Amino acid sequence: MTKFKVAVVTLLMTLFVSSCETVPLGPRSIVLGGETYTETSSDKFISWSCNDFGEDFDAFVEIGAFTSPNLVGAGFILYDRSNSGEYTDYQRKGEQHQWDWDEYSFVIKPSGTGLFYDLSTLPKGETVKARADDIYKCHRSRP
Numbered sequence: 395m396t397k398f399k400v401a402v403v404t405l406l407m408t409l410f411v412s413s414c415e416t417v418p419l420g421p422r423s424i425v426l427g428g429e430t431y432t433e434t435s436s437d438k439f440i441s442w443s444c445n446d447f448g449e450d451f452d453a454f455v456e457i458g459a460f461t462s463p464n465l466v467g468a469g470f471i472l473y474d475r476s477n478s479g480e481y482t483d484y485q486r487k488g489e490q491h492q493w494d495w496d497e498y499s500f501v502i503k504p505s506g507t508g509l510f511y512d513l514s515t516l517p518k519g520e521t522v523k524a525r526a527d528d529i530y531k532c533h534r535s536r537p
Contacts, residue, residue, distance in 0.1 A: 425478040444508045444530035459484040508532040
């Protein structure tokens, strides 16, 4: 009877642990401006996951760029570990990647340091900020 109880407990623990894992069931979809992009051969993208270095360790963004020829220069930012976000302009400057949208900019350096700039706070007539508003640690999450 004891072996039976151990087997049942082991089975239940295995089922519990395996139910906690998320397994993608197909290509990933993201929603930008109400339009859905499913990662297929025509809408492939690369992305970086970024965690805030500051006090709010739960802050998380994913930033990416489309690699398909019909979306060159198009990027996106996803907030709060979701699959929805905003369109951005994307460009690569040497080894740095840069995304611009509205009055914001996000730069990822070769070291993986992500720098967020809120350009709406600039004094009138200035176009460049000396310091980033937020600093993130980023790593490539999608090929």
